[in-house]
Amino acid sequence: MSQKQLKEAFISNLNGTSLLEISAGLSLAPLCLLCRGLLLILYYLHHGKPVSSRKYSLLLDFLVLVSPLLFSCTVLSPIIFFMPVILAAFCAGIFSKIYSQRKREARAPFGQIVKEFQKTYLDPEYIPAVTVFRVYVNVLTSISILAVDFPQYPRRYAKAETYGTGVMDLGVGAFIFGNALVCPEVRQKSYMTQPRFSNLARQMFSVWPLISLGVGRLLSVKSIEYHEHTSEYGVHWNFFFTLAFVRLAASVLLAIFPKHKAWLVALALAVLYQLLLSTTSLKVFILHGSDGRDSRLGFLDANREGLLSLLGYLAIYLASVQVGLWLLQRRASVRGWLEALRGLALAVLVLFVLLQLCQACTEPVSRRVANLPFCTWVLAHCLLLLSLFVLTDLTLVFTKLLVKGSSVPCCWKVVQPPDSSKKHGMGAVPMGREDKLSRLCLISAINKNQLLFFLLANVMTGAVNILIDTIHSKAAFTLCILHLYMFFNCLIMYVLHARNIVLKFW
Numbered sequence: 001m002s003q004k005q006l007k008e009a010f011i012s013n014l015n016g017t018s019l020l021e022i023s024a025g026l027s028l029a030p031l032c033l034l035c036r037g038l039l040l041i042l043y044y045l046h047h048g049k050p051v052s053s054r055k056y057s058l059l060l061d062f063l064v065l066v067s068p069l070l071f072s073c074t075v076l077s078p079i080i081f082f083m084p085v086i087l088a089a090f091c092a093g094i095f096s097k098i099y100s101q102r103k104r105e106a107r108a109p110f111g112q113i114v115k116e117f118q119k120t121y122l123d124p125e126y127i128p129a130v131t132v133f134r135v136y137v138n139v140l141t142s143i144s145i146l147a148v149d150f151p152q153y154p155r156r157y158a159k160a161e162t163y164g165t166g167v168m169d170l171g172v173g174a175f176i177f178g179n180a181l182v183c184p185e186v187r188q189k190s191y192m193t194q195p196r197f198s199n200l201a202r203q204m205f206s207v208w209p210l211i212s213l214g215v216g217r218l219l220s221v222k223s224i225e226y227h228e229h230t231s232e233y234g235v236h237w238n239f240f241f242t243l244a245f246v247r248l249a250a251s252v253l254l255a256i257f258p259k260h261k262a263w264l265v266a267l268a269l270a271v272l273y274q275l276l277l278s279t280t281s282l283k284v285f286i287l288h289g290s291d292g293r294d295s296r297l298g299f300l301d302a303n304r305e306g307l308l309s310l311l312g313y314l315a316i317y318l319a320s321v322q323v324g325l326w327l328l329q330r331r332a333s334v335r336g337w338l339e340a341l342r343g344l345a346l347a348v349l350v351l352f353v354l355l356q357l358c359q360a361c362t363e364p365v366s367r368r369v370a371n372l373p374f375c376t377w378v379l380a381h382c383l384l385l386l387s388l389f390v391l392t393d394l395t396l397v398f399t400k401l402l403v404k405g406s407s408v409p410c411c412w413k414v415v416q417p418p419d420s421s422k423k424h425g426m427g428a429v430p431m432g433r434e435d436k437l438s439r440l441c442l443i444s445a446i447n448k449n450q451l452l453f454f455l456l457a458n459v460m461t462g463a464v465n466i467l468i469d470t471i472h473s474k475a476a477f478t479l480c481i482l483h484l485y486m487f488f489n490c491l492i493m494y495v496l497h498a499r500n501i502v503l504k505f506w
Helices: 003-010 019-026 028-047 054-072 083-101 110-119 128-147 167-181 198-206 208-223 239-256 259-279 282-288 304-308 310-327 334-361 372-402 418-422 434-440 442-448 450-467 475-498
Strands: none
Touching: 019 028, 019 167, 019 372, 028 054, 028 083, 028 128, 028 372, 054 083, 054 128, 054 442, 054 475, 083 372, 110 334, 110 372, 128 167, 128 372, 128 442, 128 450, 128 475, 167 239, 167 310, 167 372, 198 208, 198 239, 208 239, 208 450, 239 259, 239 310, 259 282, 259 310, 259 372, 282 304, 304 310, 310 372, 334 372, 442 450, 442 475, 450 475
8 A cells, every 4th residue: 555545544434432532632621721820820929920931931831731732632542531630630739829828918718709709890802711712623623633643643533434423523513613603793793783795795705715725725635645535525625615615605694594593593404404314315425425336426426525514514603603692792790601601501411412312313423424413512512612611711710819910811801890990981991911911822822823823734734744654653753743843833823923913814
């Protein structure tokens, strides 16, 4: 077999992993975020000032936010269920140290601190969990697209061939979910009146970079005979095309139907698509081609997975729009977000129950056809991860109340109550140094150039695969390559952010 055939076989015919293992893995990112925030607060407690060095800030962020994820999906994957316990214990130890060493004037009774915490006002214009979710999906995807070509990356984490729940299968749906949370239909203020099709016109213009990237990837992959998994999207299709066409189709539907009913449109679309899969020969066509022998003749036949799975991804996108609209409902205090967290937890529970029912009544999860169980699974795990990020942010807000003056980049900004601000003729204003510190934050850096980060990761993944025999690499060499790859990508984003450069020209 040629090197190309070996690599294609290496990522083919896989069956995924369990829902429990994916949930355990998802908890690592919020715990890393919590650990980093607690370390910054502890540093402030001991030194009376935040970390001011850019290079130390980058190093801390990379070692705490990125490096543990690299280890957990490679050499530490056999103990993945112990990793959250270890990180949680470490975070508990740091919190205990902060609580015991806080200044005497701040040593109010615990019950009083809890009451003060519930009444704390937060910046209603900024939801850090949404930003962190989108950044971490990008980071985890970037890690996986290269790590999957090394033997240290468990085969069960890679994309399943037909049925199954692999970590990379979830990443595809999570990308759609994250994009929908910040789409124009969500960000548009409810009191603003615009022509119904104005967003559609903007979206048609804004997706041209995705289409260009899709064409560029297609041409480059075919020209250098780069290994590819044909049953993933087809012969000519790729994920950039899926992102572009889902956004366009969603804009059309949201221009026709009220956006606050997006969940109903999503439900109708997903159920109708599943009925077609279950009652017609559509599923057989997707899995085996028009002749039942996996033929790839004609554009539709050649790209049937990518084209027909658009219906499932569109349902995920529309449901995620509804989530984004719900998150942006004005919640001024911690108490309001604690109630929202309960709502998110209930939604996760309901979705997991529905997932079990869907799989029992229809078929297992399949990213390849993007069926109803796949849509339910993606939404359940994305809401779970989002809930954990919200919980992490609230925990950091509570800890910041213990150490007055401390601050954590990309965490909720504590603001003065609106009532006290009216005397001065102004709205709620931020307190602390969060705005200044945001320039020292890797999360903010990646968030500012997310598409560039993802594109750079794809280019470097291709370069590494061309230059290195990844399949036969040893563990130490693999970890070295993956860390250099991620650090180089993060460093570029960090430098661009420090110079306030946004490479977005559309």
